[in-house]
Amino acid sequence: MSSAAAISVRGLRKAYDGREAVRGIDFDVLAGEVFGLLGPNGAGKTTTVEILEGYRERDGGDVRVLGVDPWGSDRRHRERIGVVLQQSELPPSLSVREVHLMFAGYYAEPRDVDEVLELVGLAEKASERVKTLSGGQKRRLDLGIALVGDPELVFLDEPTTGFDPAARRTAWELVRSLRSLGKTILLTTHYLDEAQQLADRVAVIREGSLVRIGTPAELIGAAPQVEIRYRDDGREVVVATAEPTRVLADLTARAVAEGRELEGLEVRRPTLEDVYLELVDGDES
Amino acid sequence: MRAEADTAAPRRAPAREEGTTRSLALFLHELRMQQLMFWRNRESAVFVFIFPPMLFLLLGAVYDGTIDGVPAADRLLVGMIGYGCANTAFGGLAITMVIRREGGILKRLRATPLPAATYLAAVLVSTLFVFVLQMLVTVLLGIFLYDARGAESWPAVIPVVLLGGVAFAGLGFGAASLIRSAEGSSAVINLVILPMAFLSGSFGPTRSYPEVLQKIADVLPLTYLIDLLQAAYLHGRGLTHDLTAVGVLLAWGIAGYVVAAKRFGWQPRER
Numbered sequence: 246m247s248s249a250a251a252i253s254v255r256g257l258r259k260a261y262d263g264r265e266a267v268r269g270i271d272f273d274v275l276a277g278e279v280f281g282l283l284g285p286n287g288a289g290k291t292t293t294v295e296i297l298e299g300y301r302e303r304d305g306g307d308v309r310v311l312g313v314d315p316w317g318s319d320r321r322h323r324e325r326i327g328v329v330l331q332q333s334e335l336p337p338s339l340s341v342r343e344v345h346l347m348f349a350g351y352y353a354e355p356r357d358v359d360e361v362l363e364l365v366g367l368a369e370k371a372s373e374r375v376k377t378l379s380g381g382q383k384r385r386l387d388l389g390i391a392l393v394g395d396p397e398l399v400f401l402d403e404p405t406t407g408f409d410p411a412a413r414r415t416a417w418e419l420v421r422s423l424r425s426l427g428k429t430i431l432l433t434t435h436y437l438d439e440a441q442q443l444a445d446r447v448a449v450i451r452e453g454s455l456v457r458i459g460t461p462a463e464l465i466g467a468a469p470q471v472e473i474r475y476r477d478d479g480r481e482v483v484v485a486t487a488e489p490t491r492v493l494a495d496l497t498a499r500a501v502a503e504g505r506e507l508e509g510l511e512v513r514r515p516t517l518e519d520v521y522l523e524l525v526d527g528d529e530s
Numbered sequence: 531m532r533a534e535a536d537t538a539a540p541r542r543a544p545a546r547e548e549g550t551t552r553s554l555a556l557f558l559h560e561l562r563m564q565q566l567m568f569w570r571n572r573e574s575a576v577f578v579f580i581f582p583p584m585l586f587l588l589l590g591a592v593y594d595g596t597i598d599g600v601p602a603a604d605r606l607l608v609g610m611i612g613y614g615c616a617n618t619a620f621g622g623l624a625i626t627m628v629i630r631r632e633g634g635i636l637k638r639l640r641a642t643p644l645p646a647a648t649y650l651a652a653v654l655v656s657t658l659f660v661f662v663l664q665m666l667v668t669v670l671l672g673i674f675l676y677d678a679r680g681a682e683s684w685p686a687v688i689p690v691v692l693l694g695g696v697a698f699a700g701l702g703f704g705a706a707s708l709i710r711s712a713e714g715s716s717a718v719i720n721l722v723i724l725p726m727a728f729l730s731g732s733f734g735p736t737r738s739y740p741e742v743l744q745k746i747a748d749v750l751p752l753t754y755l756i757d758l759l760q761a762a763y764l765h766g767r768g769l770t771h772d773l774t775a776v777g778v779l780l781a782w783g784i785a786g787y788v789v790a791a792k793r794f795g796w797q798p799r800e801r
Contacts, residue, residue, distance in 0.1 A: 298641060300797065320643040328641040333634035338570035350559035351642040353552065394642070 251276045251398050251429040252297060256306035259292050266292045268453040269306065274431055276397075279424050281444030282433040283521060289453040290433050291331065291402065297431065298328055298400055311398055324353055327396035329387045329404050337376035341367050341386055344375060345393055352394035364422075365389040366415055380407035388419065398429045405439060417442055437518040447517070449524050456524050464520050472515070476508040556648050564656035578622035579660060582614035583668045589733060590676045597735045600764060603676035606734070608763050611665050612756040613723075613732035615694045618661040621719045623653065623702035624709065632712040636796045646796075650703075657702075658695040665691060683766035690762045690769060693776065694755040697783025701751070704786030707793035726752050751782040 252274035259267040267289040274280040284290045295301045296308060299315035299322075308315060313322045335344050345362060349355035362368045365385045370378065378386065384407055391399055401420070405413045413436075420443050423430060434440055440447050441461045448458040457464060471489040473496070475482055486492045489512060500507050568574055586606060593602040630636050639649060672678030681687045705722075709715045727733060729743055730752035736744060747753045754775035761767040769776050 300637070300640070320645060323641060323643040326641070328638070330634060330638055330641075333638040335635060335638070336567050336570075338572075339567065343566065347559075347563045348642060350563070351556065351639075351644040353643070390638075 249276050250274065250309070251311060252280075252431065253309045254293075254297070254306070255308075257293065257296065257303055257308060258305035259289075259296060259301065259303055265453055267296075267303075270450065270453070270455045272448050272455060272458055274429060276429050277424070277427050278445040279420065279430040279432060279443050281440035281447040282431065282450065283435075283437065283440055283447055284450035285435075288450045290450055293450070294400060294402055294431065294433055298326070299323075324394065325397045327391035327394060327399040329384075329391045329399070329401045331402040331406075333387065335375050335383075335386060335390070338374060340372050340374055341378070341389075342371040344386060345389055348390040349393045354395060355393050356395045358393065361389050361393050364392065365419065381409060381412045384408060385412075385416070388416070392423070396428070398431070399423065401430060401432045401434075403434055404432070405434070405436065413439070437516065437521050441517040449521060451524065457520075461517050465515055465517055470515065472513050473511070474513070475510045481509075553645075553648065556644060557652055560644065560649055560652035561656055564652050565659070568656065568660060574622060574626065578618050579664055582610055582617055582664060583671055585613070585733075586610040586668050587671060587675070590672070590678075593734060598737065601678070603672055603678035604764060605760075607668060607672040607676075607678045608759045609730075609732040609734070609756055610668055611691075611763075612694070612730065612752055612759055613727045614664050614668060615661055615691070615698050615755060616723050616727060616732075616752050618664060619657050619695045619698035620702040620705065621716075621723050622660075623657050623699055624705040624719055625715045627653070627703065627706035628709050628715040629712045631706070631796065632798045634798055637798065640796045654696070654699050657699055658692065661695050662691060681763045681766075683762065683768075686762040686766050686768045687759070690755070690758045693769065693779060694759070697751060697755075697779045697786075700783035700786030700790070702786070703794065704789035707790045707795070710799045726750050729753070730756055732756065749778075751779050754778045 250273040252272075254273070255271050256269050257267055257271075258265070258269055270289075270293065272280075282290050282293065292301065296303050297310055297315055299310075299318050302316050310318075311322065311325055315322070336347075339347065342358065342362065345358045349358050359368070359371075362371050365388050367382065367385055367389060370382060375383070375386065384404060388401075388404060391401075404420075405416045408416060417439070420430060420432070432440070432444060444461060446458065446460050447464060449456050449464075470485045470487060473484045473486065473489060473492060475496075484492055484496075493512065496507065568578075589606050589610070590603055593606060595602055597605040627636075640646070669678075669680065673680060705719065706715075709718055729736070729739070729747040730750050731747070732752065736747060739747070757775050758769065758772060758779070761771055762769075
């Protein structure tokens, strides 16, 4: 395919027993970008990803992954993709290195196993059995075997679930380094800071429909309000304003004049999380 | 086995270097991995591989004299090879496949370039290998400890063993397609295997059984495998000697593969 889209989705539909899980969504993932798919549980995120991975057949619409229909795709197509599933066990009695060798053997041109172990930070655990690994280490193993085939496109379904904060930072670095290698990455996550940190563009799905798509900055930019918080006599005060400079000047001038301290004063731009929460449960709060 | 997936999209002709050589390399790689996983896993090594020879040691110490007109040790040895076949190719394979499916290993494998058929073929051949090795261990134990005799004719025994292995593996794949949960799989399998082995004469003579039980035994695949093994091992008669038994065994095996082809899934059922 000469097009720059690594993934193209048009009018995608999927129903289970008459219940529509995905109701006609469109988006493109460009070659070389990190694309984040966000949405609450049951929004149709995993259904969408599993259709793109080739696990599920769609009911309607058109889907191309690296120029190929993923449903019924052949061995050559699967040489080019890497997959991290949300939940998958690996042979518990094999060592980390053996599992990598096992998966490397499935690909015509695999990466060097030791290099991959180094990349995902499992070099020191190489001879440990899978069953002795912690949750975070198992996730890194999932990541390692997704990379061992040297794919062009990587699907990461909630890749850092169960990681401690330090491990998450390491994983983020890893995703960034994959991106700098020119890999295309489709990431689903329920950590919004993760999407904000990693994704070039984000799509928010709600009840099977795409409600917003854009760069994290665009999504946040669409909500111009800035929040100013402080405590007044122990009571939390929140002011949402489009003119933070003026409001803040008024507030502080008054406080200085009265010789009072604005306790817990905080000025914050909405995060992607705020925007996201507004999008996915608009009717609440 | 996802046949619909294979026909849904036009297949591209594989590149030259991805032809038979690559397919064979993939098969051998997967076969090695299957063997590594089997022997590493203590449960499978003990319950699948060691259990039948161990049972043979116990029963061999109990029985004396003759069974059905042949020395007890010889008759038990043949019965235990049959039981080992059911235990390894049917039971062990079914439980392993259910555990791998429910754990998501099979689903993960489907996203790799390893073809489904190559994977299943490697599972089958690996299982046959384990069964044949187990048979040899049982035979050696019989010869050295219980004065049992070696096979009358190995060229007659080997085709019987392979037919039995392939047929029971078919039943194993079929059963794996029907069992829904990993937790219950070994209970369900043993509920089938132990009564079948008992009725088919793996553990001793069946002549004194009530007629009803003998009638049930008459339709069980293990009865016919043991008949064929007995004819081949003790009397050197090949497969062609008892085509009815071959037919019954094949019919059971084919039924298993047909159920598997229709119902086998790669994704966890429980989630």
